[in-house]
Amino acid sequence: MISTFMGLETAKRGLSTSQGALYTTGNNVANANTLGYSRQRVNLVQTSGFPTVGLNSPRVAGQIGTGVAAETVQRIRDSFLDAQFRTQSNKIGFCGAMSESLSKMEGIMNEPTDSGLAATMEKFWNSLQGLTANTENSGAREVVASTGVMVADTLNYYYKSLTSVQTDIGDQINVKANEINPLISSIDQLNQQISKVEPHGYIPNDLYDKRDVLVDQLSQLVSIKVNNVIPTDYGRSSDVAAGLYNIELMQEEGSSYVPPINLVSVNQTGMVGTSKVEVSYDKTTGMVDGVKFGSKTMTDYKFSGELSGLINNFGYKKDDGTIGGAYPDMLKKLDNMTTAFVNEFNAIHKQGYALGDSDASTLDFFEIEPGKSAAQSIKVNSEIVKDPSKIAAGAKSGGASGDNENAKLLADLKKKAFSEYSTKDQNSKELTGSFDTYYSGIIGKLGVDSQSAQKNLSNSVVLATSVNQNRDSVSSVSLDEEMTDMIRFQQAYNASARMMTMMDEMLDKIINGMGTVGR
Amino acid sequence: MRVTQSMLTNNLLSNLSSSYEKMAKLQEQVSSQKKFSKPSDNPVAAMMGMGYRTNLNQIGQYQSNIAEATNWIDSTDDAISEAVSAMQRIRELTVQASNGTYEGEQLKNVAEEIKQLKEHLITLGDTQIGGKYIFNGQDTNVRPSSVKDGNGNTVYGTGDINLEVFSGISLKINTDGSKIFGDALAAGGSIDQTIDALENGGDVSGTLAGLDATINTFLGMQAQVGARQNRIELMTDRLKQQEVFATEILSKNEDVDIEKAIMDLTTQESIHSAALSIGAKIMQPSLLDFLR
Numbered sequence: 001m002i003s004t005f006m007g008l009e010t011a012k013r014g015l016s017t018s019q020g021a022l023y024t025t026g027n028n029v030a031n032a033n034t035l036g037y038s039r040q041r042v043n044l045v046q047t048s049g050f051p052t053v054g055l056n057s058p059r060v061a062g063q064i065g066t067g068v069a070a071e072t073v074q075r076i077r078d079s080f081l082d083a084q085f086r087t088q089s090n091k092i093g094f095c096g097a098m099s100e101s102l103s104k105m106e107g108i109m110n111e112p113t114d115s116g117l118a119a120t121m122e123k124f125w126n127s128l129q130g131l132t133a134n135t136e137n138s139g140a141r142e143v144v145a146s147t148g149v150m151v152a153d154t155l156n157y158y159y160k161s162l163t164s165v166q167t168d169i170g171d172q173i174n175v176k177a178n179e180i181n182p183l184i185s186s187i188d189q190l191n192q193q194i195s196k197v198e199p200h201g202y203i204p205n206d207l208y209d210k211r212d213v214l215v216d217q218l219s220q221l222v223s224i225k226v227n228n229v230i231p232t233d234y235g236r237s238s239d240v241a242a243g244l245y246n247i248e249l250m251q252e253e254g255s256s257y258v259p260p261i262n263l264v265s266v267n268q269t270g271m272v273g274t275s276k277v278e279v280s281y282d283k284t285t286g287m288v289d290g291v292k293f294g295s296k297t298m299t300d301y302k303f304s305g306e307l308s309g310l311i312n313n314f315g316y317k318k319d320d321g322t323i324g325g326a327y328p329d330m331l332k333k334l335d336n337m338t339t340a341f342v343n344e345f346n347a348i349h350k351q352g353y354a355l356g357d358s359d360a361s362t363l364d365f366f367e368i369e370p371g372k373s374a375a376q377s378i379k380v381n382s383e384i385v386k387d388p389s390k391i392a393a394g395a396k397s398g399g400a401s402g403d404n405e406n407a408k409l410l411a412d413l414k415k416k417a418f419s420e421y422s423t424k425d426q427n428s429k430e431l432t433g434s435f436d437t438y439y440s441g442i443i444g445k446l447g448v449d450s451q452s453a454q455k456n457l458s459n460s461v462v463l464a465t466s467v468n469q470n471r472d473s474v475s476s477v478s479l480d481e482e483m484t485d486m487i488r489f490q491q492a493y494n495a496s497a498r499m500m501t502m503m504d505e506m507l508d509k510i511i512n513g514m515g516t517v518g519r
Numbered sequence: 520m521r522v523t524q525s526m527l528t529n530n531l532l533s534n535l536s537s538s539y540e541k542m543a544k545l546q547e548q549v550s551s552q553k554k555f556s557k558p559s560d561n562p563v564a565a566m567m568g569m570g571y572r573t574n575l576n577q578i579g580q581y582q583s584n585i586a587e588a589t590n591w592i593d594s595t596d597d598a599i600s601e602a603v604s605a606m607q608r609i610r611e612l613t614v615q616a617s618n619g620t621y622e623g624e625q626l627k628n629v630a631e632e633i634k635q636l637k638e639h640l641i642t643l644g645d646t647q648i649g650g651k652y653i654f655n656g657q658d659t660n661v662r663p664s665s666v667k668d669g670n671g672n673t674v675y676g677t678g679d680i681n682l683e684v685f686s687g688i689s690l691k692i693n694t695d696g697s698k699i700f701g702d703a704l705a706a707g708g709s710i711d712q713t714i715d716a717l718e719n720g721g722d723v724s725g726t727l728a729g730l731d732a733t734i735n736t737f738l739g740m741q742a743q744v745g746a747r748q749n750r751i752e753l754m755t756d757r758l759k760q761q762e763v764f765a766t767e768i769l770s771k772n773e774d775v776d777i778e779k780a781i782m783d784l785t786t787q788e789s790i791h792s793a794a795l796s797i798g799a800k801i802m803q804p805s806l807l808d809f810l811r
Contacts, residue, residue, distance in 0.1 A: 032525065102559070103557065106559055111558060111565065112558075112565055112568045112569050112572060112773075118572065118573070119572070122572070122573060122576040125576075125580070126579075126580045129584060132584075132682060132683065133584055133682055136651070136660050396657070396678065400656070400657035400658045401651070401659045401660035401661075402655075402657035402658065402659035402660075402678065402693070403678060404680060404681070404682075408683060408689070411683070415686070436570075437570075440566050440569040443565060443566060443569060444558065444563070444565065445562075446559075447557070447558025447561075447562030447565050447566070448559075448562040449559075450557070450558065451558075451560075451562055454559060465533055468529070469526060469529075469530070472523060472526045473520050473521045473522065473523070473526060474521070476523040476525045476526060477523060477524075478521065478524065479523075479806065479807065480806040483805070483810060484806065
C-alpha cells in the first residue's frame with residue numbers, strides 16, 4: 001500500500017533539489033570572474049524506489065520512484081591540467097627572472113651603441129693614434145688622458161650599475177623566500193580546515209579553490225608536485241573529496257629529490273608538518289651559499305622557479321668554493337679583461353719615455369686599487385691627468401718630441417691577442433682573443449643567453465596560456481550555460497510546484513469531496 | 520571544446536597585448552632605423568656589428584693618419600723642389616761666373632747671391648709644419664740650424680717617425696735632413712768652395728762637378744719622396760674603398776629596411792584595429808541578451 005502523501009514528498013524533493021541547483025547556478029554566476037573559481041555542479045541522484053526489498057514490503061506492481069536528491073555539490077576541475085599548468089608556471093617563474101635580469105644587464109652594457117665600452121675604447125684608440133701623429137702636441141696628450149678617463153669611467157659605471165642591480169636581485173630573493181613561507185603555511189592551514197570538513201562527508205569546494213590558487217602561486221616560485229592524500233582514518237568522507245595536499249619539492253627536470261623533500265607533508269596518518277624555506281648567505285662573499293628547506297640544505301639550486309632564477313642571476317657559492325651566477329660571471333669577466341689590459345698597458349707604458357725624459361717612465365697609466373675589483377677601481381693616474389706630458393709616447397731615451405714608437409705600441413694593444421701579452425702569466429686563463437674580440441664575445445654571449453631566456457619565457461607563456469585555456473574550458477563559468485541551467489532548473493521547480501498543486505487538488509478531492517455519495 | 524566568456528576575454532586580452540608588442544617593436548625599428556636595439560634581439564648581428572664598427576672607426580682614424588702623412592710628405596717634396604731650384608740657380612751663376620767675363624766686383628755680387636741662396640737652403644732645412652721641424656729626425660721641436668758641430672756644420676736630428684696607415688702597415692713620414700742638406704750645407708762643401716773661389720777671384724769651373732753631385736742628391740731624395748707619395752695615394756684609395764665596403768656592410772647588418780618596416784607597421788596596425796573591433800563584437804552578446 002502506498003501512502004496517500006507520498007506524491008507530496010516526491011514533489012517536495014523536486015522543489016528543494018531544484019532550489020539547490022538554482023542556488024548553485026546563482027553562485028556560479030556570481031563567481032563568474034572570481035580568480036581560481038571552478039564552476040560547481042549539483043550531482044542529482046534518484047532517491048531509492050518504493051517499496052524497498054524486504055519481508056514486510058507491500059505487494060505492489062513495482063518500485064515507484066520517490067524523487068530526487070542533491071547528492072553532492074562538486075567542482076568541475078581536472079587535476080591533470082593543474083599539474084600541467086604548474087609545470088609551465090614554474091618555467092615562467094624561472095625564465096621570467098632570468099630574462100628580466102639579463103635584459104637589465106643588456107641595458108647597462110648598452111651595446112652596440114655610441115656610448116658603450118666598445119665605442120669608448122674606439123675613442124681611446126683614436127686618441128692614441130692621434131698621439132702618434134702629434135707626439136709633442138699637448139692637446140693630443142690631453143685627449144689621450146681624458147679618453148683614458150672615459151674608459152675608466154665606463155668600466156666604473158658598468159661595475160656600479162651591475163652591482164646595484166645585483167643587490168636589487170638579492171633583495172628580491174629575500175622577498176620571494178618570504179613569499180614562499182606564508183604560502184606554505186596557508187596551504188597547511190587550508191589542509192587543516194579541509195581535514196575538519198571532509199570526514200563529515202562535505203565537499204569544501206571554496207577551500208579547494210583557495211588551496212589551488214595558493215599552489216599555483218607557489219609553483220611559480222619553486223618546482224613542486226602535488227599528491228592528494230586521503231588518510232586511512234578519515235571519517236565518512238565523500239567519494240569526490242579531494243583529500244589533503246602533500247606538496248613535494250621537485251628538480252627542474254621533474255624528478256624527486258632523494259630522499260624526497262616535502263614542503264607540506266601529509267601521509268596516511270594525517271598531516272605531518274611543513275618545511276620552512278630559508279636562504280643563507282656566505283659571510284665573506286655575500287653570495288647565496290644554500291637554501292634550507294626545513295632541515296635540508298640545498299646547494300644545487302635545481303628546484304627551478306623564480307627563486308632559483310633569481311639565485312642564478314645574483315650569484316651563489318658552488319660546492320668547490322667558486323662563485324657562479326650571471327652577474328658575478330659578468331663582473332668577473334669584466335675584471336679579468338680590465339686587469340689584463342691595465343697590466344699590459346702599464347707595462348708598455350713603463351717601457352717608454354715621457355716627453356724630454358732620459359729615464360724610462362715609472363708611471364702607471366691606469367691605476368687599480370689593490371684588493372678591489374679592477375672594473376670598480378680603475379682610474380687614470382692622477383699625475384698623468386694633471387700633466388699629460390708624462391705620457392710615455394717615446395721608445396728611446398731622451399723622449400724626443402717626434403718619438404711615437406711607444407704610443408704606437410700602446411695603440412696596438414687593443415688588437416693584440418691576450419696570449420701575446422708580456423704580462424700574460426698574471427692573467428686569467430679564460431681570456432681568449434684580443435680585448436676587442438673578447439669583449440664582443442662577452443656581449444654576444446649575453447645576447448644569446450638573454451635571447452634564449454626570452455624565447456623560453458615566451459614558449460612557456462604560450463604553453464601556459466594554452467593549458468590555462470584548457471583549464472578554463474573545463475572549469476570556468478559560461479554565462480550561457482548558467483542561463484540555460486537556470487531555465488532548466490526553474491522549469492523543473494515550476495513543474496514540481498505544479499505537481500504539488502495537483503496533489504493538493506487530489507487530497508482536496510479525498511478530504512472534502514469524498515463520503516457524500518447520493519447527497 | 521567548451522568555450523566560455525572568460526576564455527574569450529582572456530584570449531582577446533593576450534592577443535591584443537601580443538599585437539601591441541609587435542607594434543612597439545616595429546615602431547622602435549622605424550624610429551631608430553635599426554633592426555635591433557639590444558644584443559638579445561639578434562646576438563650574431565650585434566656581435567658582428569661591434570666588429571664592423573671597430574673596422575669603420577679604424578678606417579676613419581687611418582684616413583686621418585694618412586692626411587697627416589700626406590701633409591709631411593708633400594711639405595718635404597715642396598722643400599726639396601725649392602732646394603733643387605736654388606741649387607740650379609747656384610749652378611747657373613757658377614757657370615756664368617766661370618765664363619771669365621765678370622769683373623772682380625761682379626764676381627763678389629755673384630758670391631753674395633750664392634750666399635743668400637745658401638741661407639735659403641738652410642731655411643728650407645728648417646721647414647716646419649704645425650710647429651714641427653720635419654727634417655730634424657725625431658727631435659721635431661728643435662730648429663736644425665741651431666745645432667752646430669765643431670766645424671760649424673748643422674747637426675740634423677735622427678730617428679724615423681712612422682705612422683700607422685693601415686692595420687699593421689706603418690709609413691715613414693719624415694726624411695733624414697742630413698741626407699738631403701748635409702752635403703750641400705757642409706762647411707767646405709761644394710757651395711762653400713764656389714763662394715770661396717768667387718770671393719778670392721779663383722777659377723770656379725772646378726766646383727761645378729761638386730754642385731752637380733749635390734743637385735743629384737736632391738733629385739735622388741725627391742724621387743724617394745715621390746715614391747712614398749705614390750704609396751700614400753694608393754693607400755688613400757684603398758682606404759676610401761674600404762670605407763665604402765665597411766659602411767655598406769655595417770648598414771646591411773643593422774639598418775632597417777624602412778619601406779618594409781613601415782609596411783609591416785601599417786599591416787600590424789590594421790590587424791590590431793581588426794582585433795579590437797572583433798573583440799568588441801564577441802564580448803557583447805550572451806544568452807542574457809536574447810532572454811527577455
